[in-house]
Amino acid sequence: MNYTKILFSAALIFNIYIIEAQSIVIKNAMIFDGINDNAFTGNILIEDGVIKKVSKSSIQGDTIIDAEGKIVTPGFIVSNTDIGIVEIGALSVTKDDQSSIYSIGFSIHDAFNPNSTRIPWNRSNGITSAITLPRDTSSPIGGLGSFFTLNGSLQIDSLPDMVMIGRIGGSSSSSRSEMLALTDDILSFASSLDVRDMKSNADINQIINDSPLADYLELQSRDVKALFRLIDDKLPLIIKANRATDILKLLEMKKKYNLNLIIMGAQEASLVAKQISSSNTPLIINPINNIPSSFDELASNINLSSRLEAEGIKLIFSSGGGQNSHLVRQGAGIAVANGMSYGGAIRALTSNVADSFNIARRGLIKPGNIADLVIWEADPLEPSSMPEKVFINGVDMDLTTRSTRLRDRYIKNLDKPNTYRD
Amino acid sequence: MKNYKKLKITTLFIILLSFINISSAANSTPFESTYEPMPQTNTLFRGANIYDGEGNEFLDTDLLIKDGKIIAIGKDLPASSEFTVVDAAGKWITPGIIDIHSHMGVYSAPGVTTSSDGNESTSPVTADVWAEHSIWVQDPQFALALKGGITSFHVLPGSANLIGGRGVTAKNVQRNTINSMKFPNAPHSLKMACGENPKRVYGNKSQAPSTRMGNIAGYRKSWIKAEAYLSRLDEYESKSEEAKELSYKPTRDLELETLAGVLRGEILIQNHCYRAEEMAMMIDIANEFDYKITAFHHAVEAYKVADLLAENNICAAMWADWGGFKHEAYDMVQANVAIVDQAKNGTGCAIVHSDDEIGIQHLNQEASKALSAGLRAGFKITKARAMKWITSNPAKAAGIFDQTGSLKVGKNADVVLWSKNPFSVYALAEKVYIDGAIAFDKEAGIEPSSDFDIGILNPNKNRIQE
Numbered sequence: 001m002n003y004t005k006i007l008f009s010a011a012l013i014f015n016i017y018i019i020e021a022q023s024i025v026i027k028n029a030m031i032f033d034g035i036n037d038n039a040f041t042g043n044i045l046i047e048d049g050v051i052k053k054v055s056k057s058s059i060q061g062d063t064i065i066d067a068e069g070k071i072v073t074p075g076f077i078v079s080n081t082d083i084g085i086v087e088i089g090a091l092s093v094t095k096d097d098q099s100s101i102y103s104i105g106f107s108i109h110d111a112f113n114p115n116s117t118r119i120p121w122n123r124s125n126g127i128t129s130a131i132t133l134p135r136d137t138s139s140p141i142g143g144l145g146s147f148f149t150l151n152g153s154l155q156i157d158s159l160p161d162m163v164m165i166g167r168i169g170g171s172s173s174s175s176r177s178e179m180l181a182l183t184d185d186i187l188s189f190a191s192s193l194d195v196r197d198m199k200s201n202a203d204i205n206q207i208i209n210d211s212p213l214a215d216y217l218e219l220q221s222r223d224v225k226a227l228f229r230l231i232d233d234k235l236p237l238i239i240k241a242n243r244a245t246d247i248l249k250l251l252e253m254k255k256k257y258n259l260n261l262i263i264m265g266a267q268e269a270s271l272v273a274k275q276i277s278s279s280n281t282p283l284i285i286n287p288i289n290n291i292p293s294s295f296d297e298l299a300s301n302i303n304l305s306s307r308l309e310a311e312g313i314k315l316i317f318s319s320g321g322g323q324n325s326h327l328v329r330q331g332a333g334i335a336v337a338n339g340m341s342y343g344g345a346i347r348a349l350t351s352n353v354a355d356s357f358n359i360a361r362r363g364l365i366k367p368g369n370i371a372d373l374v375i376w377e378a379d380p381l382e383p384s385s386m387p388e389k390v391f392i393n394g395v396d397m398d399l400t401t402r403s404t405r406l407r408d409r410y411i412k413n414l415d416k417p418n419t420y421r422d
Numbered sequence: 423m424k425n426y427k428k429l430k431i432t433t434l435f436i437i438l439l440s441f442i443n444i445s446s447a448a449n450s451t452p453f454e455s456t457y458e459p460m461p462q463t464n465t466l467f468r469g470a471n472i473y474d475g476e477g478n479e480f481l482d483t484d485l486l487i488k489d490g491k492i493i494a495i496g497k498d499l500p501a502s503s504e505f506t507v508v509d510a511a512g513k514w515i516t517p518g519i520i521d522i523h524s525h526m527g528v529y530s531a532p533g534v535t536t537s538s539d540g541n542e543s544t545s546p547v548t549a550d551v552w553a554e555h556s557i558w559v560q561d562p563q564f565a566l567a568l569k570g571g572i573t574s575f576h577v578l579p580g581s582a583n584l585i586g587g588r589g590v591t592a593k594n595v596q597r598n599t600i601n602s603m604k605f606p607n608a609p610h611s612l613k614m615a616c617g618e619n620p621k622r623v624y625g626n627k628s629q630a631p632s633t634r635m636g637n638i639a640g641y642r643k644s645w646i647k648a649e650a651y652l653s654r655l656d657e658y659e660s661k662s663e664e665a666k667e668l669s670y671k672p673t674r675d676l677e678l679e680t681l682a683g684v685l686r687g688e689i690l691i692q693n694h695c696y697r698a699e700e701m702a703m704m705i706d707i708a709n710e711f712d713y714k715i716t717a718f719h720h721a722v723e724a725y726k727v728a729d730l731l732a733e734n735n736i737c738a739a740m741w742a743d744w745g746g747f748k749h750e751a752y753d754m755v756q757a758n759v760a761i762v763d764q765a766k767n768g769t770g771c772a773i774v775h776s777d778d779e780i781g782i783q784h785l786n787q788e789a790s791k792a793l794s795a796g797l798r799a800g801f802k803i804t805k806a807r808a809m810k811w812i813t814s815n816p817a818k819a820a821g822i823f824d825q826t827g828s829l830k831v832g833k834n835a836d837v838v839l840w841s842k843n844p845f846s847v848y849a850l851a852e853k854v855y856i857d858g859a860i861a862f863d864k865e866a867g868i869e870p871s872s873d874f875d876i877g878i879l880n881p882n883k884n885r886i887q888e
Contacts, residue, residue, distance in 0.1 A: 089746075089748065091748065294533065323744070384790045384847075406753055411799055
């Protein structure tokens with residue numbers, strides 16, 4: 001028994017070693033590379049976790065996977081999710097998405113759980129990486145999200161604190177005008193920060209003491225450091241906003257503070273599409289959401305994606321988050337059904353995300369990029385079709401999920417008592 | 423002589439009584455459906471591919487609707503001048519899609535507190551409330567669902583309460599009163615809820631129930647009261663007319679009237695219940711008090727008790743792939759719908775629902791996902807059979823299958839014409855007919871706007887007008 005176990009573990013280790021050391025060729029694939037509108041039939045060489053070669057002529061390799069007639073895409077990246085920091089939404093003890101002490105500088109990075117059941121679940125649906133965001137903080141700007149690959153490894157593969165979030169909109173407590181003013185004040189404070197004054201925490205405490213705003217917001221040193229990075233590193237800033245007027249105000253602030261702005265929600269973007277387009281601001285939208293859920297979202301329309309695409313706006317697709325993050329590809333399919341281009345929909349799940357968030361070497365199938373790839377049994381935008389193979393960092397991932405295990409428990413070996421079932 | 427006199431008095435009595443009955447009938451049945459169909463278009467659909475909603479597929483087949491009814495389905499049906507001909511070659515026709523679990527109108531859009539009318543969460547048993555009395559008929563979500571092919575939907579109260587109140591079935595037509603939307607002769611339902619929600623809502627208020635065992639005690643106490651009420655009612659109603667005159671009619675009680683309606687089989691139980699063991703317990707309670715559960719809703723763990731549900735002739739309304747958002751939804755499997763469908767040699771009653779204002783617009787895609795999970799699990803299920811999950815099965819669970827839910831001659835002409843096979847994400851509903859009347863026509867630009875949509879963003883336009 002023990003002997004078998006040892007052998008098995010050794011085989012496991014050995015296997016991983018083999019997969020990483022050996023080359024894999026995916027041949028005869030219909031490749032949507034994440035940028036071009038049309039697919040081309042070709043072969044992909046994966047070595048050491050990296051796409052080494054993409055070619056129409058045949059390639060030699062240790063393992064050959066024939067993807068004849070099947071679509072291969074970059075792994076999809078979800079960009080508005082709580083994967084890894086929330087296990088069960090309605091069970092607060094399994095949630096690590098908020099802080100009662102930190103606001104602007106609150107990072108969720110260290111909470112990420114690679115063993116979350118949400119990871120294999122989304123992965124088996126073709127999602128290979130995620131930009132995981134905290135919940136809204138007390139500040140209209142604040143909270144840091146991180147990029148994670150969904151390979152489930154305890155050696156977490158991530159880009160920590162690579163995005164800040166914020167929000168503008170109607171609320172039951174105070175005017176949006178107050179929120180906009182406070183946002184402007186925070187950005188003004190952030191712009192005034194100078195690295196030469198921030199050599200130590202004592203320096204930062206001095207800055208906080210000198211600023212009535214920082215004092216009022218009870219900022220901590222990590223909040224101030226995050227604000228400094230926002231301006232100095234041009235950290236991507238996702239602001240949730242829907243009403244047309246709010247979107248315009250954000251575009252003004254983007255210009256004023258030279259922000260790397262990404263607007264999320266943007267349900268009324270079609271009313272100000274020209275302005276968004278000329279400011280080169282990417283949008284994160286849920287293409288399936290046509291509900292006027294609030295008085296900020298009256299222009300909600302199922303045609304939103306195709307209208308914005310027509311204006312040349314860079315789009316990123318998201319969905320309801322968490323366990324439903326993978327439904328983003330159904331949303332992308334619905335966007336295509338309602339007039340968006342197929343290539344545009346694929347870009348909104350891949351290269352547009354990588355581009356907008358400065359995620360290097362992902363979101364595109366091209367030599368030198370990290371091998372995050374999916375071989376689909378059929379059209380990836382048909383929610384009825386599923387991945388046949390998912391590669392993350394060049395590794396052929398197991399697609400078993402807790403759901404498939406539970407399913408098998410109730411359809412196989414039914415003659416056995418529960419106790420004796422897998 | 424004596425007999426004659428008695429007869430005369432009796433006759434008088436009857437005349438008098440019938441007068442009372444007539445006048446009381448006018449007062450005693452409030453909220454009846456006043457639905458009338460819109461102007462009907464007699465139509466011949468030529469050369470369509472058809473899923474009839476009862477498990478059959480007909481390729482390149484004609485469908486004829488007249489005076490609001492389906493009158494023929496077959497090859498090369500004769501055309502005549504009284505029919506508008508719709509070229510349906512290469513397109514697909516299904517019955518109108520039916521949603522068994524909607525909160526449209528009771529949780530309207532925009533989702534503001536002033537329109538949040540789905541849960542009377544002030545007491546764990548509110549069998550006296552009716553969802554239809556909360557419905558805002560100008561909810562813009564109705565029209566969005568219509569464009570997804572929804573012709574009838576069942577609106578339920580929320581799940582905060584053990585017994586949450588009556589549900590109602592409506593036709594998806596733009597009207598300015600709820601009675602004129604109500605599906606004629608459709609039974610009411612009664613919403614019950616298992617598990618986390620009632621115990622959380624009332625536990626947080628430090629009142630019963632705060633545990634699952636408290637939930638079970640709560641249902642049973644209510645049914646005991648209902649049994650007593652019903653027996654008083656039965657006793658009164660079994661009396662002769664003379665005897666009735668000499669006794670008191672039991673005082674009306676709105677809560678117990680609803681529960682007694684369930685015990686009499688007139689009101690259908692729609693039971694929110696996620697976990698397998700809770701569904702089994704609810705079946706025990708139904709047996710204890712001799713009522714029937716029509717459907718379990720959400721039923722994330724239905725696959726664990728699929729045979730039990732089939733044996734008891736209970737439907738399960740399920741998501742295609744939602745789960746994990748709460749502990750009792752953690753054991754979601756994508757093959758849930760298929761496993762329920764295939765239980766006991768395919769006698770299970772599976773329904774695909776969404777419980778969502780966006781999902782309701784794409785129930786065809788939800789069925790498609792559920793089907794593909796079923797095929798992946800190794801079941802042999804046709805698309806034609808899977809179409810039952812969003813047509814005939816929800817119609818049965820709403821008690822309206824005699825009128826709609828499948829394309830059978832004599833039934834209501836609730837029909838959707840799809841641009842492509844409706845199991846594809848790219849399929850859009852092009853025309854939707856309710857009782858043979860055009861409710862939505864993409865090409866002709868016919869689509870309802872609610873009053874809410876009128877002039878709200880631009881005084882000269884409707885909300886989502888191009």
